[in-house]
Amino acid sequence: MPRLAVIGGTGFYDVASATLKEKRVVDTKYGAVEVSFYMADGEEFAFIPRHGAGHTCAPHRVNYRANIMALKQIGVERIIGVCSVGSLRKEIEPGDFVLVDQFLDFTKSRPSTFFDEEGCVVHTNVTEPYCQDMRECMAEVMHRKHRLHYKGTYVCAEGPRFETAAEIRMFAALGGDVVGMTGVPECVLARELGMCYACVAVATNYAAGIGHETISHGEVVEEMEKLGAALQDYVIRCLSVIPEKRGCGCKSACH
Template sequence: MDRMIGVIGGSGIYEIAGLSEASWQRLETPFGAPSDEILTGFLDGIRMAFLPRHGRGHVHTPTTVPYRANIAAMKMIGVTDLVAVSAVGSLREAYAPGDFVVVDQYIDRTFAREKTFFGEGMVGHVPFAHPTCARLSEVCTAAGRGLGLTLHTGGTYVAMEGPQFSTLAESRLYRSWGADVIGMTGMPEAKLAREAELCYACVAMVTDYDCWHPDHDAVDVAQVVATAMKNADKARALVAALPGLLQDGAAPCPCGCSRALDGAIMTAPGKRSAEMAARLAPIMARVLKG
């Protein structure tokens, strides 16, 4: 299978410029419709797919984003490498507004979202100690550094439910845990990408210091949007640099992302739900054959 780069864009990122043969496609998945149509095309000879996480015009809240449909749609359209671009708040002095962070760990504090494709009649558990793809993260880092961006390699992302921003007590708690950035959409996106055997990397755009900062008592939407818009061109340039760094074909991922379902399904073949198997087939056909 040929390589295809997927991009899920967060606040301020609603398209990819420069695609040839570009068109918006409407998809339906076994988990419903994704956030929006998917923009597909070619960039430097590599197939690309782009999905605005909140929908064009920002119509989905962090909780109501159809995460399962989004990841399923990316898998179904042929994506092999998925890059998430997300706006985040900083929990560290060194991660300043305007900086970029290539995330490598998560703390999941969300509680009102469907977090797995599996369910009754098809139980599965995928490894998740390292929730992002190191190879794809390195490519994102190289793209950012090549553009001269202020970019931090590695960081722990606290995923909160929202839509409200943190209290001061929460912000201080997350800092005490060693977390670096905070956002509202990193989970369950990364978990679902692993179940779909997609290589997944997160490029986080720092829009503000969270309310822990003495010079930054409160976070407001205007501030977040203003910084996100300033960073949007940089984020799009980073995305545009990816095809040139991923020209090596779609070889099996050395991190094991493309084989994450090996041994993951616990339900005995004779006990598996035919309905669940049919629902999962577009995402997990490799391990459900026969």
């Protein structure tokens, strides 16, 4: 079973630089998840398209708990999340990659924890919500044509609507660097199950009020298609440098 996994969104469905071994449906208490198993550079990894095949599930309806639990059940220890985002800063340009190190959570209705049963009181340490060991490994990977920002705060909005210009100004004033709709609770759920999680956010556009007047999903898809090959190449090279032994504290973050 693979120790590594990738969860991707728009533009990361077809992993061209890897060989598909099999697809398998994994049943969890939260629902069934189809997981693809790939081999690249001698490393096996699992892959889940976050929005389902054909991008049929909106961000606020993604079954985040089922996705993370499915990976846990097959033995995955470390996850790279790939998220498309809008930039809140002029210096983070469309096409740039960001290894996010913090988040601000503005989600509203999505289930956000595995510990929601009566009498179950568990608190999870998310002072550093993304695995520092993974981030350090990923920061060392050559990123070639695309600029890589080594840190950034990810603002997670509920969606599926895009943000207002006023919200974007608020997010930026609070210290946000990029905004998306899928990064939370994915990273928190992984931490709750003792799994390492790192996120590479891909800026597809400037957020509302920073760039041009309108933002569309088609614009995001078009930009991700342009970046798809380079993004896949970067992520797969990241997988190859992540060591087998874990020395971080992710697996003991719940109390």
